[in-house]
Amino acid sequence: MIWNQKYESMDRQNLEELQVKRLQETINRLIENVPFYQQKLSALDVQAEDIKSISDLSKLPFTTKEDLRDNYPYGLFATPLKEIVRIHSSSGTTGQPTVVGYTQDDIEIWTELMARTMSCGGVSKGDIVQNAFGYGLFTGGLGIHYGAEKVGASVIPISGGNTKRQIRLMEDFGSTALMCTPSYALYIAEVAAEMGFDIKNSKLEYGIFGAEPWSDNMRREIEELLGITAIDIYGLSEIIGPGVASECEVQDGLHIFEDHFIPEIIDPETGENLGYGTKGELVFTTITKTGLPILRYRTKDISVLHQEKCSCGRTSVRMERISGRVDDMLIIRGVNVFPSQIESILLDISETKPHYQLVVEREDSLDQLEVQVEISEAIFSDEVRRLESLERKIHGEIESVLGISVNVKLVEPHTIPRSEGKAQRVVDKREL
Amino acid sequence: MKVKQISIFLENKSGRLADVTETLGSAEINIRALSIADTSDFGILRLIVDQPDKALAILKEEGFTVNETEVVAVGVDDTPGGLAKALAVLKEEEINIEYMYAFIGRASGDALVVFRVQEIERANQVLKERDFNLLSAEEVYEL
Numbered sequence: 291m292i293w294n295q296k297y298e299s300m301d302r303q304n305l306e307e308l309q310v311k312r313l314q315e316t317i318n319r320l321i322e323n324v325p326f327y328q329q330k331l332s333a334l335d336v337q338a339e340d341i342k343s344i345s346d347l348s349k350l351p352f353t354t355k356e357d358l359r360d361n362y363p364y365g366l367f368a369t370p371l372k373e374i375v376r377i378h379s380s381s382g383t384t385g386q387p388t389v390v391g392y393t394q395d396d397i398e399i400w401t402e403l404m405a406r407t408m409s410c411g412g413v414s415k416g417d418i419v420q421n422a423f424g425y426g427l428f429t430g431g432l433g434i435h436y437g438a439e440k441v442g443a444s445v446i447p448i449s450g451g452n453t454k455r456q457i458r459l460m461e462d463f464g465s466t467a468l469m470c471t472p473s474y475a476l477y478i479a480e481v482a483a484e485m486g487f488d489i490k491n492s493k494l495e496y497g498i499f500g501a502e503p504w505s506d507n508m509r510r511e512i513e514e515l516l517g518i519t520a521i522d523i524y525g526l527s528e529i530i531g532p533g534v535a536s537e538c539e540v541q542d543g544l545h546i547f548e549d550h551f552i553p554e555i556i557d558p559e560t561g562e563n564l565g566y567g568t569k570g571e572l573v574f575t576t577i578t579k580t581g582l583p584i585l586r587y588r589t590k591d592i593s594v595l596h597q598e599k600c601s602c603g604r605t606s607v608r609m610e611r612i613s614g615r616v617d618d619m620l621i622i623r624g625v626n627v628f629p630s631q632i633e634s635i636l637l638d639i640s641e642t643k644p645h646y647q648l649v650v651e652r653e654d655s656l657d658q659l660e661v662q663v664e665i666s667e668a669i670f671s672d673e674v675r676r677l678e679s680l681e682r683k684i685h686g687e688i689e690s691v692l693g694i695s696v697n698v699k700l701v702e703p704h705t706i707p708r709s710e711g712k713a714q715r716v717v718d719k720r721e722l
Numbered sequence: 723m724k725v726k727q728i729s730i731f732l733e734n735k736s737g738r739l740a741d742v743t744e745t746l747g748s749a750e751i752n753i754r755a756l757s758i759a760d761t762s763d764f765g766i767l768r769l770i771v772d773q774p775d776k777a778l779a780i781l782k783e784e785g786f787t788v789n790e791t792e793v794v795a796v797g798v799d800d801t802p803g804g805l806a807k808a809l810a811v812l813k814e815e816e817i818n819i820e821y822m823y824a825f826i827g828r829a830s831g832d833a834l835v836v837f838r839v840q841e842i843e844r845a846n847q848v849l850k851e852r853d854f855n856l857l858s859a860e861e862v863y864e865l
Contacts, residue, residue: 665731665764670787672729672766672838673820674759699763702733704785 293409293441294402297549298604305605306344309552312577313347314338320583323368326361327351327585347552347575348563352586358528359386367391368583378527379427390429390527393581397436403533403547404437410536410545411498411521413467415442418493420460422470422478423501424624425449429531430501434469437533443467450474450624453481460494461487467496471624472504472512472520476655479515490517498523500532502621503612507721509541522611528587529574535609540601543608550578553607554586555595558616566597571616572609590616618716620650622657625694629715632661635687639680640669647706652720660697661688664706724792724842725862726774730767731787734760742767742786749780754865755836757823768823770795770836772863794845795825795862797832797855804833808854815848817841827865830855834865 292298300308317338320327330351331337340349357366363379364371374391392400413419419438425431431449438445446463448456450470456478459465468475475497482489494516500523512520524544525532534551535544546553554563555570564570572589576582592614595607620627629648636644645664650657661684671677681698688696707714732738739758746753746769755770771777774790781788798804812819817839825834832855839845850856 665787667787667789670729670731670789672727672768672789672791674761674766677731677764677766678761700731700733701764702731702738702785703787705733 291409291414292603293406298406298606300605305548308549309344309577310341313341316577316583317341319368324366326366347554350585352588353584354588355388358388362386363389366582369393369581374581378429380527388528391581396579396581399550399578400433400530400533401436401440403550404433405440406547407523407533407536408437408441410538412496412519412539413438413441413443417443417466418464419443419467419469420446420448420465422448422450422456422468422474429527433531433533453478457482457485457487464493466493468494469498471502472499472508473502473655473657475499475512475516480655494518500524502624526589528584529576538600538602538604543596543610545604545606545608548606551576553595553609566595569594592616620716622659622694625692627692631692632688635691636663639683639687645706647717648715649717650720658697660699662699662701662706664703665700666703725770725795725859727791727793728769728771728774728777729789729791730781732765732767734763734765745780745784746777749776751777754862755823755825770862792842794837794842795857796835796837796849797857798835800828800831800833805835811848811852812845817845
């Protein structure tokens with residue numbers, strides 16, 4: 291079912307006219323209210339009237355995560371703080387957190403987009419939605435919550451974790467839809483089997499999953515084990531949270547809600563727009579948000595855009611499932627992990643820059659990160675307890691900084707493969 | 723007396739021990755005593771060899787992570803209770819043993835034991851006072 295027939299099935303010409311008009315309004319809003327953009331746009335000598343078609347988008351400056359950090363916390367907000375009704379934030383594990391603010395209008399837009407997402411996934415009035423995305427500063431939980439309520443479903447705001455309780459409530463309350471990260475869905479299936487709950491033949495019918503990379507194979511596995519139809523959703527807090535794009539029942543790419551966000555695929559090196567059908571970095575411009583409008587935000591996610599019309603009837607551009615990252619960022623159990631963070635922890639501990647490698651595997655549907663550290667004379671000792679305490683120290687530091695538990699393994703020098711003299715930092719063995 | 727011991731970091735992978743011994747063998751270095759401490763993912767091979775400096779250089783050259791530490795080599799009666807006597811001395815003096823291992827051969831009828839302790843000078847002294855046979859580095863290397 292299509293939630294908003296008018297906007298989701300708009301013909302391309304009308305949509306582009308709408309996008310250009312909204313983009314111009316956004317530019318004017320930024321020039322008036324956000325010194326950061328005012329300076330950037332004036333340096334490029336660009337004004338709203340210079341944007342006459344979507345192809346003029348490339349005249350606009352990019353925005354990066356660093357820009358948000360540099361303007362922490364409220365520097366990029368385009369409204370006075372009293373107009374902001376909600377503040378979300380990233381966890382800040384990579385340094386300064388990024389803060390995003392929503393006006394009442396933004397919340398309404400977000401709710402509308404999440405309602406579209408629910409409809410994409412088959413959820414409607416009468417469904418019982420078990421929302422196992424985390425509630426809190428993370429946008430996942432509340433984003434889903436508002437959308438599910440908007441379509442009239444009954445929401446169980448159970449948040450993440452406490453898997454046995456998830457399964458008991460699922461059985462007792464008769465949940466018909468589950469929303470969480472895909473790896474957590476698999477974990478729920480496993481625990482349900484251990485508890486003797488036949489999840490496959492339960493009332494559960496739909497699953498809406500996102501916030502971490504997964505694959506079609508994993509989808510089939512989830513669908514098979516849980517007996518549901520599973521769709522992939524995409525979003526990021528800097529743009530709005532979940533609700534940027536969603537798969538429909540056709541399960542062939544994610545429909546981008548283009549009346550609110552303009553997508554581009556660029557070459558991450560040159561910044562050049564690569565157009566449709568070519569793999570590159572995904573970039574979004576928000577055109578309706580008022581609290582925190584963002585021009586050409588570089589997501590660092592790698593995808594491909596497709597323009598062909600989908601058989602579901604929606605006319606929007608579809609993005610392929612995220613196939614990787616421009617940087618080496620890993621998502622481990624829902625936590626963003628950058629190799630540079632591990633590197634600085636190792637540097638603090640060993641006082642020399644060690645060679646290391648991060649190996650990610652998925653065991654029993656949970657991600658396991660192994661940090662392999664090449665031993666050097668500086669950190670070697672003839673006593674086992676010293677080396678073990680070094681391993682424990684690395685483990686403890688990583689856990690306190692990143693909030694995840696990793697396996698630390700000391701390895702012999704020169705055993706981590708190097709290419710062009712540079713070690714390969716990340717080996718992802720997850721078969722998603 | 724202080725004896726040089728070579729320690730080598732080994733990942734738990736098949737063939738690594740063979741690599742070390744082959745390296746030493748082809749350099750004509752003889753192993754006098756050895757022990758391995760292991761955990762689930764790595765091990766530390768500790769060696770007493772006849773030419774410690776040469777062994778250290780060659781192993782480094784071959785890319786092994788090596789360090790050199792000093793240990794005490796003591797001769798104890800090769801009869802029941804022989805080792806216990808030496809340990810009793812260290813216990814009495816409150817000298818902690820990090821680890822210890824035994825030689826394969828004997829010296830003038832004594833069984834040989836290697837101790838790694840933090841207080842190496844004091845360990846030497848107290849054992850000497852109790853008339854234990856402390857071996858000099860040369861004696862050990864030339865066994």
